Amino acid sequence: MIKTYYGLAELHSPGALFLALMIGFFFGLSLERAGFGSSKRLSGIFYFRDMAVLKVMFTALLTAMFGLNMIIGLGLIDPATQIYFMPTYYGAYIVAGLIFGVGFVMSGWCPGTSAVGIASGKVDALVFFGGAIVGSILFNELFPVIKPLYTWGQSDQNSFGQPGLAFIYTSLGVSKAGFIKGFTLMAIGCFWGAEYIEGKRPEATGLKPFITPFFKSFSLCFLLIALSLSVFSDSKTGVLSATRVTTDSETHLLAQVEEAEDHMAPEVVAERLFQKDPSLRLVDVRPASEFLDFHIRGAENVTLPELPAYMSSIDPSQTVVLYSNGMTHPVQARDSLSRLGYGHVYIMTDGLTGFIEECLKPPSLRPYPLTPASMEQIRSWRNYFLASTKTPEQVGAESPSIPVGVPGLVDSVWLESRIGRDGLRIIDTREQSDYNRNHIPGSVALNVESVRSALEGVPSILLTGEILVSHVSLAGIAPSDRIVIIYGGDRVRDATLMAMALERIGHRDYAILNVGYEAWLADKRPMTTAFPDMSRTAYPLPSARDHFTVSADELLTQLKKAHVTVLDTRPREYYLGEKSDEARAGHIPGAINRSYKEDLIPTGLKSVQELEAAYHQLIPNKKETVIVHCRTGHQASQTFFVLKHLLGYQQVYWYDGGWTEWAARNDLPVQSGG
Amino acid sequence: MSMNTTSPKPYSNPYISGIFLGLTLLASFLILGAGLGASSGLARIGASIEGFVFPAHTAASEYFGKWGTSPMNYYLVHMLVGAFLGGLFSALYHARISIQVEKGKKSTVKQRLIMAGVGGVLVGFSSRLAAGCTSGQALTGGALLLTGSLVFLCCVFAGGYAAAYWVRRQWDD
Numbered sequence: 001m002i003k004t005y006y007g008l009a010e011l012h013s014p015g016a017l018f019l020a021l022m023i024g025f026f027f028g029l030s031l032e033r034a035g036f037g038s039s040k041r042l043s044g045i046f047y048f049r050d051m052a053v054l055k056v057m058f059t060a061l062l063t064a065m066f067g068l069n070m071i072i073g074l075g076l077i078d079p080a081t082q083i084y085f086m087p088t089y090y091g092a093y094i095v096a097g098l099i100f101g102v103g104f105v106m107s108g109w110c111p112g113t114s115a116v117g118i119a120s121g122k123v124d125a126l127v128f129f130g131g132a133i134v135g136s137i138l139f140n141e142l143f144p145v146i147k148p149l150y151t152w153g154q155s156d157q158n159s160f161g162q163p164g165l166a167f168i169y170t171s172l173g174v175s176k177a178g179f180i181k182g183f184t185l186m187a188i189g190c191f192w193g194a195e196y197i198e199g200k201r202p203e204a205t206g207l208k209p210f211i212t213p214f215f216k217s218f219s220l221c222f223l224l225i226a227l228s229l230s231v232f233s234d235s236k237t238g239v240l241s242a243t244r245v246t247t248d249s250e251t252h253l254l255a256q257v258e259e260a261e262d263h264m265a266p267e268v269v270a271e272r273l274f275q276k277d278p279s280l281r282l283v284d285v286r287p288a289s290e291f292l293d294f295h296i297r298g299a300e301n302v303t304l305p306e307l308p309a310y311m312s313s314i315d316p317s318q319t320v321v322l323y324s325n326g327m328t329h330p331v332q333a334r335d336s337l338s339r340l341g342y343g344h345v346y347i348m349t350d351g352l353t354g355f356i357e358e359c360l361k362p363p364s365l366r367p368y369p370l371t372p373a374s375m376e377q378i379r380s381w382r383n384y385f386l387a388s389t390k391t392p393e394q395v396g397a398e399s400p401s402i403p404v405g406v407p408g409l410v411d412s413v414w415l416e417s418r419i420g421r422d423g424l425r426i427i428d429t430r431e432q433s434d435y436n437r438n439h440i441p442g443s444v445a446l447n448v449e450s451v452r453s454a455l456e457g458v459p460s461i462l463l464t465g466e467i468l469v470s471h472v473s474l475a476g477i478a479p480s481d482r483i484v485i486i487y488g489g490d491r492v493r494d495a496t497l498m499a500m501a502l503e504r505i506g507h508r509d510y511a512i513l514n515v516g517y518e519a520w521l522a523d524k525r526p527m528t529t530a531f532p533d534m535s536r537t538a539y540p541l542p543s544a545r546d547h548f549t550v551s552a553d554e555l556l557t558q559l560k561k562a563h564v565t566v567l568d569t570r571p572r573e574y575y576l577g578e579k580s581d582e583a584r585a586g587h588i589p590g591a592i593n594r595s596y597k598e599d600l601i602p603t604g605l606k607s608v609q610e611l612e613a614a615y616h617q618l619i620p621n622k623k624e625t626v627i628v629h630c631r632t633g634h635q636a637s638q639t640f641f642v643l644k645h646l647l648g649y650q651q652v653y654w655y656d657g658g659w660t661e662w663a664a665r666n667d668l669p670v671q672s673g674g
Numbered sequence: 675m676s677m678n679t680t681s682p683k684p685y686s687n688p689y690i691s692g693i694f695l696g697l698t699l700l701a702s703f704l705i706l707g708a709g710l711g712a713s714s715g716l717a718r719i720g721a722s723i724e725g726f727v728f729p730a731h732t733a734a735s736e737y738f739g740k741w742g743t744s745p746m747n748y749y750l751v752h753m754l755v756g757a758f759l760g761g762l763f764s765a766l767y768h769a770r771i772s773i774q775v776e777k778g779k780k781s782t783v784k785q786r787l788i789m790a791g792v793g794g795v796l797v798g799f800s801s802r803l804a805a806g807c808t809s810g811q812a813l814t815g816g817a818l819l820l821t822g823s824l825v826f827l828c829c830v831f832a833g834g835y836a837a838a839y840w841v842r843r844q845w846d847d
Contacts, residue, residue: 006707007791011749016706020749023702024756027710027809030695031757032764034686039776039790040845046838049846055688056695057813063696064817068703076705084708086805086815090821093811096804097826099796101833106841108776108795110808111801112712114794115754116761124790129716129796136717138795139802143737150803153819166821179819191689321731467676581734585742 007082009487009576012673028116037120038126039108046105047538054349058187060166066225069180073229080160087137087164091152095570107131152508160310184226185195188219196608262334264321265345270381273298273605281320282348283310285329288519288603296323297385298357301602303335312343318588323348323355360385407499407645409514409605415440415484417523425481429498430488430517438527440520443486444475445536448494448634451501460632462549463495465542468505476534483510489519490600496637500654504546505539512641519603548640550653552661552668554626559590564625567592567618569639570659574631577672582631586672596635615647622649629655629662679839683768699817702832706749709814715754720798721745737802750810778845 005016034056035041053456072079079085104110109117109128117125143150144258155166161334185617195215209407272280273296284291284299291301302310311320322330330347337345348355363375370378418424424444428435435445449470455461463471477483483502487495495512502510513520521527550558558564568575568591575593577585587593598614599606606614619626626649628638633656643649662668685691700754702709721741725732731739738745745751777786801807804826806815812830815823 002704004705004707007750011706011708012747016749017747017752019705020752020757021759022699023706023710024753025760026698026701026756027695028757028760028762030691030698030760032761032768032770033686033694034688034691037761037765037770041685045847046834047842052688054687054694056757057694059689059695060695060699061813061816063693064699064703064709064813067820068702068817071704083703083818085818086811086820086822088820093804093822093826094829096800098833099800100804100807100826100835101835102837103793103796103800104808105793105834105838106828109790109793110712110797112710112754112757112807112809115712119758119761120765120773121771123773123775124777124786127787128790128794128797130711131791132716132798132801133720133723133794135715135795135798135800136720137760138720138803139717139799140724140732140735140737143735145802146743147736157821168819168824176819214687215689251679256824331729340725340726350737430846437700442723471716480810516681580740580742583739583742593675604687645846 001075002077002082004077004082006084007078008579009573010039010673013575023449027112028119031113031116031555032120036113037116037122037125039117039122039124042110042113043105043108051198054194058190062184062187062222064227065180066229069229073231075306085160085162085165087162088155088166089151089153089164090155092150094134094153095149103135158309160313160568167533180229181226184222188222191219217247223483256267262346263349265349266358269296269321269348269360270355270385271377274381274384279318281314281318283307283320283322284352285324288515288521290325299323302421304329307333307337308340311337311340311345316342316344319344319346320346321346323351325353326351328635363371366427374399380529381455381547407503407508407641408511409646410484410511411514412520412523412525415513416462419477419526422482424585425475425477425483426486427475427477427498428486428517429494430486432468434488434517436529438521438529441518441526441528441530442532444532446471446498448497451498452633458657460634461656462504462633462658465505465545469541472502472505472507473537473539476532476537477507478537479507479539479540480545481509484511485506485510486517487512487521489600490516490604492600492605492641493596493634493638496641497587497634499641500637501632503548514605515603543569548652548654550627552655552657554666555588555629557653558625558627561625563621563623564627565619566655567626567628567634567639568593569628570658571592571595571597571628573657580663582659584663584666584670586663586670587659588629589669589671591629591671592618594639596630596638599638605646611642612647615643615649619643619649622647623651624649625653627653627655629658633658682772686782687831691838695813696817699814703817709810709817710753711750711755711814712757713798713810713812714748714750714805715752717802718745718748718751725738778843778847780846781844789841789844 005011005013005019006503011014033050036056041050042053044052071077077083085225107128109122109125109361111132114128118129155171157164157166157170159165159167159170167176169176172179174182239335269280269282270407273282282296282299283302284295285302285304285307287303288301291299293549295301314320320342322325322333324330327347327350330351334345334347359378362382363370363378415426426440427446428439428443429446429448431444432447439445451468452462455463485495485498492512499510499512502508555566559566566588568587570593572593572595574581575587575591577587579585594614599611605611627635628639628641633654636654636658640654641654644652663670699710718741721732721738723746724738725743725745733743741748775783775786777783797807804811805821806826808830812825812827816827
């Protein structure tokens with residue numbers, strides 16, 4: 001498999017920069033060779049004098065497209081991860097294209113050719129180049145005003161999991177191979193037209209008359225290559241046309257149903273999961289709450305309405321197996337997906353019930369004798385599938401009375417049974433409007449924005465203890481209260497930032513609900529629109545500063561010490577410096593990276609067992625000093641909570657100033673890349 | 675005035691040149707994982723100039739600010755330098771270097787340079803709006819069969835043909 005510098009996130013490395021220079025050299029060489037060091041020749045296309053631009057451009061485009069599609073078709077490169085694709089913004093590109101065209105015909109240059117023009121001694125190229133620099137600066141200056149235009153009209157296609165990444169064949173609703181054939185034919189038609197136009201006016205161009213033997217063989221050659229690309233099946237070239245509805249697919253579906261080819265036995269699923277087969281994706285279509293109670297290890301939770309979007313986001317060569325408790329929902333989902341053009345979708349025979357019966361039931365409980373080999377297989381499956389998640393027997397048994405270790409997590413059943421009790425306060429960190437729509441009875445709205453602000457010049461810092469106590473006093477919270485914090489969706493970080501505020505004022509008796517509010521609603525648990533009846537309290541001032549927040553200077557002194565780990569919880573691209581919203585890109589030298597997102601599933605945190613395993617890999621020693629940070633302190637508060645309160649790391653600190661402050665201070669060191 | 679006494683060689687067959695350019699683009703896909711580009715390098719030169727004159731203002735600006743304090747340390751800047759050197763090599767090799775303002779005989783130098791400069795401003799601006807130019811969007815994105823890039827390509831020709839009549843005088847002989 002080919003790994004590109006982009007795929008390795010090393011486009012900034014010296015090797016990549018040197019190779020970019022070399023590729024640029026051949027780029028310039030090709031342009032000059034084609035005669036694009038002349039504005040007169042370049043502008044010729046607009047007056048039908050000299051069609052070289054069209055010929056060179058389309059020939060190059062087709063050559064690269066043929067080559068790339070063959071290499072993808074042979075499975076030598078994974079386009080989804082190794083190649084950079086630009087998203088489509090219709091509005092922005094149409095406006096930009098029209099302006100560009102006017103600029104192109106006025107000047108006779110475009111950016112690449114002007115570099116070659118300057119090398120050829122063309123003064124007008126140099127003036128163009130200067131103008132284009134001015135135009136770029138102008139864009140930067142106008143950016144605040146034209147920002148909406150810059151992302152105007154994003155395509156609603158989503159390819160390789162990238163929103164707005166649109167392929168022309170999907171936009172047109174045709175197959176990729178079909179589009180390539182049509183496009184090649186069109187290009188060859190243009191070449192013939194161009195030769196015809198130039199041939200009519202040989203005196204004007206001085207070019208050879210049209211239709212030479214070379215030109216005929218060239219046309220034939222391109223046509224044959226375009227036709228031969230069809231040998232690579234659509235699934236290999238990464239294409240699935242989601243819009244195709246044919247009677248063929250319906251017939252195929254019915255044939256599969258007849259042959260029961262659309263079923264996969266639970267034993268087969270179990271073995272492929274156990275072997276960690278990357279081509280298999282097991283999808284649990286049950287509601288999130290059931291999924292969280294118990295699911296097959298390795299399954300993803302995708303509810304029925306989300307399925308088409310999910311299918312378009314995955315690698316089409318993978319096999320998808322659906323399951324639920326029984327068979328009805330997966331069968332309906334499978335039929336619907338098949339009509340949308342997705343093959344490779346199977347149903348697990350007898351659903352979750354069948355899986356537990358066939359694969360997880362202890363041999364001793366089975367009514368029939370087993371061979372030693374199959375007993376061994378069941379034993380290894382049980383070890384694997386029951387290791388990281390609750391066993392089905394435990395579901396329900398442990399739910400109502402979880403002993404609450406605080407700070408920690410509580411579940412919905414625990415919370416529901418305690419609503420309205422004295423001494424229990426619920427803080428809802430969701431948006432004000434969401435809270436107003438409905439909330440858990442007795443809960444009080446306290447948004448994360450009320451606990452952070454700019455402090456001593458640094459934006460987005462957790463407020464001081466004095467201000468925080470006044471906020472919690474107004475919310476009616478007393479030091480003796482047990483607090484449960486609620487978040488929306490997977491915004492665990494909102495709850496954990498609130499937790500940081502509570503810890504700062506010395507309030508340690510709190511827990512976070514282990515699912516987002518939507519899951520609470522989906523379970524039809526109590527909710528209300530009434531505001532709680534409570535009176536303000538006088539929460540005492542904290543006696544000292546908190547013992548977990550570190551400043552930039554304190555962090556700097558710890559950087560080179562052994563047994564100190566700086567953990568950057570921002571998304572990886574920010575850590576690598578490929579993306580940045582701050583003064584400088586990159587990360588704190590020596591920091592390691594685990595994005596806070598990796599700890600999440602759609603409804604909240606991953607299971608403690610999964611988190612334990614992941615962090616054990618990263619920081620095996622729980623006595624190690626860990627300093628977490630992100631951009632503003634928000635995301636890092638989630639990792640802080642996970643490490644300190646769920647996994648029991650003993651020395652966890654929080655650098656609240658985060659990358660915002662670090663990047664802005666030029667006296668602090670920065671590292672970029674991997 | 676020609677810098678070379680030998681007469682310039684005629685341009686190569688455009689289809690062969692196109693295949694050569696296409697193979698360069700393919701190499702860029704397979705090695706860098708990204709296609710060819712020119713306008714981004716140009717804009718980063720702009721960001722450096724603006725950053726040199728108004729450092730605080732540029733660092734704080736929303737678009738150039740993202741590129742940090744050393745915007746030139748980027749692969750597309752290197753590619754643009756490479757393109758200049760490759761062009762220089764080929765122009766020397768084919769004896770096509772001559773310092774001149776290319777224009778029609780009836781046009782004046784001043785008219786032609788104003789056209790080139792104003793066109794440059796439009797191209798520089800619109801390349802940023804489309805996040806690419808004829809190289810980075812039309813050619814690269816076209817080869818990747820991206821909808822947006824092909825829409826951009828069509829609009830470039832639409833804009834060009836629409837304006838061609840009004841600026842034709844500069845090429846009149």
